[in-house]
Amino acid sequence: MDRAKFLPTSLPSRRRLLQSAALATLSTALLPTTRAGAKPQGIDYPPSEWSPASTSNYTVANRPTSHPVDFVIIHVTQATYSDTLAIFQNPKKKVSAHYVVRSADGHVAQMVRERDIAWHAGNWDYNTRSIGIEHEGWVDKPAYFTNSMYEESAKLTAAICTKYRIPKDRSHILAHYEVPGSDHTDPGPHWDWTRYIRLVNFA
Numbered sequence: 001m002d003r004a005k006f007l008p009t010s011l012p013s014r015r016r017l018l019q020s021a022a023l024a025t026l027s028t029a030l031l032p033t034t035r036a037g038a039k040p041q042g043i044d045y046p047p048s049e050w051s052p053a054s055t056s057n058y059t060v061a062n063r064p065t066s067h068p069v070d071f072v073i074i075h076v077t078q079a080t081y082s083d084t085l086a087i088f089q090n091p092k093k094k095v096s097a098h099y100v101v102r103s104a105d106g107h108v109a110q111m112v113r114e115r116d117i118a119w120h121a122g123n124w125d126y127n128t129r130s131i132g133i134e135h136e137g138w139v140d141k142p143a144y145f146t147n148s149m150y151e152e153s154a155k156l157t158a159a160i161c162t163k164y165r166i167p168k169d170r171s172h173i174l175a176h177y178e179v180p181g182s183d184h185t186d187p188g189p190h191w192d193w194t195r196y197i198r199l200v201n202f203a
Contacts (some may be wrong), residue, residue, distance in 0.1 A: 017179050019193025024027070036052070041057050046157055048099065048108040051076045056091035058115040061128070069164040071130040072157050073121055074196075075176045076144075076186040081136040085109060097132035099156060103144045116162070130174075139188025152198030161200065168200050 008044040043050055063069055077084045081102045088096045088111050097120040098112045120132030133153060138142025161168045170193065174186045 005078075011129065014108055015044050034095040035148060043110060044114045045099070045108065045110055045159060047069060047152075047155075048110040051085055051089075051100075051109040051111055053088040053096040053111040053118070054091040054093075057091070057094055057096040058112045058119055059087060059127075061115060061117045063115045063117070063128075064164060065119070069160075070129060070166060070172065072166065072173045073126065073130045073132050073174065073176055073179065074153075074157075074187050074191070075132060075134045075184075076137050076139050076188060076191070077134050078138055079162065081109075084134060085111070097134040099132070100134045100155045101136065101149055101156070102147050103136040103146055104148070106148035107151075108156055109153060114163075121176070122184070123179050123181050126179050131164075133157065135187065139190065142190035145190060145192070150196060150199055154196060155203045157203035158200045168197065170197060173197065173200065187198070 026031045061067060069202075075097060078101070079087065081100060084100050086099075087093050096112050096118045098114060098118050099110075100109045100111060100112065101107070114131055117127050118132050119127060119128045120134070122132060135145070135149060135153060135154065158168065158175060160166065161172070173196075175180055175191070175193075176186045
């Protein structure tokens with residue numbers, strides 16, 4: 001079957017959106033008002049803070065019933081934590097991820113429910129079958145990849161893998177650059193995959 005004819009038109013490059021928005025001041029009029037720390041009933045990852053993305057930036061679904069969840073995709077934001085949240089909450093940006101992890105302390109914000117399809121991978125098939133986790137920082141600035149970030153992100157990934165019976169290995173926990181058709185390099189050469197997979201398996 002030709003999948004291509006059933007797929008939506010391609011979305012703007014996630015990197016281009018993140019980088020351009022990081023250089024410009026976002027209009028606060030475009031951002032929804034969110035009560036700090038507010039949690040929807042049955043939030044997917046209890047340690048996280050609920051900070052919802054704009055409903056214009058993801059696809060409502062009923063996973064894993066509507067689509068299997070087979071992968072976790074690891075990203076680096078190329079922007080600050082606060083700018084990333086603002087970008088995903090801006091309805092004009094057409095980009096999102098399920099989670100964002102802060103560099104300094106590993107704090108996790110959930111922005112899209114796991115049952116819904118975040119627009120993070122740049123490949124519709126992989127979007128439908130994955131959970132996207134963004135990490136604050138830049139691919140060429142390894143100081144952003146703190147112990148706290150690795151440890152808290154690994155706990156999150158382990159919980160997702162356990163929930164959806166995803167093997168905790170590099171065939172199922174992917175870098176964004178490994179998504180077919182991706183033009184991205186994140187999480188980049190400084191991301192310590194050996195350490196990360198070990199942390200996931202011991203979480």
